Amino acid sequence: MRKLDEHGRMAAMILNAITDLVGVELADLQVSPDASMRADLIVSVPSIGQAFVVEFRKTTSAASIAAAAKQVKEISLRTKRQSIPIVAVPFMGEVGKKACAEKGVGWFDLSGNARITAQGIRIVIEGKPNRFISAGRPPNLFAPKSSRIARWLLENPGDSFSQKELSLATGLDQGFVSRLITRLVSEEYITRTGNGAVRVKDFALLLDTWREGYRFSNHTLLKGYVAARSGDALLRFTADVLGEMNTDYAVTGLSAAWLLTRFASFRIATLYLRGSLTPELSERLRFRSDPRGANLWLAFPNDDGVFHGATRRDGINCVHPVQAYVDLKDHPERAEEASERLRTELLSWESDEG
Numbered sequence: 001m002r003k004l005d006e007h008g009r010m011a012a013m014i015l016n017a018i019t020d021l022v023g024v025e026l027a028d029l030q031v032s033p034d035a036s037m038r039a040d041l042i043v044s045v046p047s048i049g050q051a052f053v054v055e056f057r058k059t060t061s062a063a064s065i066a067a068a069a070k071q072v073k074e075i076s077l078r079t080k081r082q083s084i085p086i087v088a089v090p091f092m093g094e095v096g097k098k099a100c101a102e103k104g105v106g107w108f109d110l111s112g113n114a115r116i117t118a119q120g121i122r123i124v125i126e127g128k129p130n131r132f133i134s135a136g137r138p139p140n141l142f143a144p145k146s147s148r149i150a151r152w153l154l155e156n157p158g159d160s161f162s163q164k165e166l167s168l169a170t171g172l173d174q175g176f177v178s179r180l181i182t183r184l185v186s187e188e189y190i191t192r193t194g195n196g197a198v199r200v201k202d203f204a205l206l207l208d209t210w211r212e213g214y215r216f217s218n219h220t221l222l223k224g225y226v227a228a229r230s231g232d233a234l235l236r237f238t239a240d241v242l243g244e245m246n247t248d249y250a251v252t253g254l255s256a257a258w259l260l261t262r263f264a265s266f267r268i269a270t271l272y273l274r275g276s277l278t279p280e281l282s283e284r285l286r287f288r289s290d291p292r293g294a295n296l297w298l299a300f301p302n303d304d305g306v307f308h309g310a311t312r313r314d315g316i317n318c319v320h321p322v323q324a325y326v327d328l329k330d331h332p333e334r335a336e337e338a339s340e341r342l343r344t345e346l347l348s349w350e351s352d353e354g
Contacts, residue, residue, distance in 0.1 A: 010040070010056050010058075011031075011040070011041055013110055014040075014041055014043075014054055014056055014088050015029060015031070015041075015043065017088065017108055017110055018043055018045070018052065018108075020112075021108060021114055021116070021123055021125075022045055022048055022050075022121075022123075024045060024047055024048075028045065028046070028047055029043055029044070029045060030043070030044040030045075030046065031043055031044075032044060032051075038075050038078075039053050039054065039055060039072065039075045040054055040055050040056045041053075041054040041056070042054070042079070042083070048120070048121065049120065050083075050084060050118070050120070050121055051079075051082065051083040051084065052083065052084050052086045053072055053075055053076045053079060053083045053084070053085050053086065054072070054086045054087075054088055055068040055069075055071055055072040055075075055085075055086070055087050055088070056068075056087075056088045056089070057087065057088075057089050058089075058090065059089070059186075059187055060089060060090060060091050060092070060093055060096065060130075060132075061187035061188060061189070061209075062093060062095035062096045062099055062205050062208065062209045062212075063187055063188035063189045063201065063202055063205045063206070063209070064187055064188045065087055065089060065092070065096035065099050065100065065107075066096075066099035066103075066188075066202065066205055067188055068087045069085075069087050069099055069100045069102075069103040069105040069107075070103055072085040072086065072087060072105060073085045073103050073104065073105050084106055084116065084118045084121070085103075085104075085105045085106065086105065086106045086107060086108065086116065087100055087105055087106075087107045088107070088108055088109065088110070089107070089109050089110070090109060090110050090111065090130075090131070090132040091109050091110070091111045091113075091130040091131070091132055092107055092108075092109040092111075092113055093209075093212060094212055095205065095208040095209050095212050097115065098208065099205065100115075101115075106118065106123075108123075108125075109128075110131065110132070111128045111129065111130055111131040111132065112125060112128035112131075113125050113126055113127070113128045140213070141180065141183055141184060141187070141189075142209070142210045142213050142214065144218075144301075144302045144303035144305065145172065145176075145303050145305065146180055147210060147303070147305060148170035148171070148172060148303070148305040148308065149166060149170060149172070149177065149180050149181070149184065150184075150189075150206060150210050151210075151305055151308055151309070151320075151322060151323065152166065152169050152170055152308065152309075153190060153198075153199070153200050153206070154200065154203065154206060154207055154210075154322045155308070155309045155320050155322055157199075157200045157203045157349045158199075158349070159199060160193045160195075160197035160198065160199040161197055161198060161199070162195075162196065162197045163177055163178055163181060163198075165197075166181070166198075170305070170308070181198055184198075185198065188201060188202075189201060189202065189205065189206045189209070190206070203347075203349045207322065207325070207326075207347065210326060211325065211326045211329055214326045214327075214329060214330075215330060216253075216299075216326075216327050216329065216330035216331070217330055218302055219272075219299045219300060219301050219302050219306075220299070220300040220301075220302070221297055221298070221299055221300075222277060222289070222297070222298040222299075222300070223289070223290070223291045223294035223296070223297050223298075224287045224288055224289045224290050224291075224294055224296055224298070225287075225288045225290040225293050225294055225295055225296065226238065226285055226286055226287055226288070226295065226296045227286065228295070230265065231254075231255065231258075231265055231266040231267050231268065231269055231295070232258070232265070232266075234269045234295060234296060235251065235255050235258075235269040235316065236316070237285075238269060238271060238285060238296060239251070239271075239315075239316045239317070241281070241284050241285055242271070242273070242281075244284075245280070245281055245284065247273060247274070247275065247281065248273070248274040248275070248307070248317075249271045249272060249273050249274070249317055250271065250272045250306065250307050250310040250317045250318060250319045251269070251270065251271050251272075251313075251316055251317060251318045251319065252270050252271070252272055252299070252306070252318075252319045252323060252324050252327045253268070253269075253270035253297070253324065253327050253328060253331045253335070254266040254268060254269075254270065254328070254331055254333055254334070254335060254338055255268075255269045255270055255271075256270070256318050256319055256323075256324035256327070257324055257328065257338035257339075257341065257342055258338075259313040259314060259316060259318045260313065260318065260321055260324060260342060260345075260346060261338075261341045261342060261345050261346070263334075263337070263338050263341040263342075264334050264337070264338065266333060266334075267295055267333065268294065268295055268296070268297060268331070268332070268333065269295065269296050269297070270296075270297040270299060270327070270331070271296075271297070271298060271299065272299045272300075272301050272306050272307065272319065273298055273299070273300055274304070274307075275300075276300065277298060306319060306323055307319070308320065308323075309322070309323065310323075321342055321346040321347055322347065324342060325339055325342050325343065325347055328342070
């Protein structure tokens with residue numbers, strides 16, 4: 001009974017949203033029964049000659065939205081009448097929008113946003129804030145420490161891991177890992193294998209979702225200037241000095257993209273450092289604080305997970321391509337092009353959902 005009541009409440013919210021979107025009254029809608037329960041709702045609007053096949057998800061998880069888009073598209077194709085497949089959610093993020101677009105499915109959210117385009121109809125509403133953020137919202141799956149799980153799974157997308165293995169690999173407590181795994185499974189980013197281990201379900205969606213909420217500026221950044229002939233010369237000089245002083249570091253951003261793919265020259269070198277910029281290190285680098293003319297960004301990470309998967313490239317410590325990709329989001333110069341090159345050459349693993 002409780003499940004039916006919940007379904008009824010969802011249906012009522014969806015129907016009210018549809019009336020607002022198409023400018024009709026509730027009495028103008030015809031809700032068709034779906035005996036097989038394949039779709040959450042099939043709604044006809046005779047006044048505009050359209051029918052909507054609607055799948056609703058209570059979560060804003062992009063993976064769940066992608067699964068709903070795939071499902072409702074298949075249902076719509078099997079429906080005898082002409083219909084428009086729609087995904088409805090409390091709030092639609094950018095990755096969810098992309099997933100719907102890739103499946104050719106319309107969407108609307110209960111916060112007032114929508115994108116529905118079909119023959120004879122075009123509804124595009126953007127910019128409405130999320131009305132469903134609450135104080136009781138579960139912890140962020142991609143918070144600094146939590147993201148160690150996503151990072152590890154993305155670095156090893158074809159492998160399966162037990163909870164204990166993930167705990168050992170990431171340095172996280174098993175109880176904490178268990179809670180994160182439960183969330184990642186429920187939101188359809190990862191899947192369990194027959195023996196209870198977990199692996200990536202949809203590589204692209206997990207990577208995109210992490211990147212969507214990621215902010216490189218959340219690390220502590222020190223921007224300054226070091227005299228150098230080029231970005232490459234600056235990078236090698238800085239790496240040499242850090243190595244001589246036994247300072248742990250890993251290159252990221254545009255300089256990492258260059259090391260990993262040889263994509264384009266760069267002016268700004270960006271490096272993660274453990275510890276702090278001591279007076280001796282600052283003197284050896286001849287580092288001058290200058291945020292506006294900066295060519296060297298020293299980042300002191302909010303979690304040591306950024307160093308996971310780092311390797312040597314041309315004698316320089318470089319973050320894993322997954323970390324470089326998310327870090328590039330907030331970088332200047334040709335960062336977006338560098339991101340695409342990384343994605344194409346090193347981050348195009350095809351998962352079960354691909």
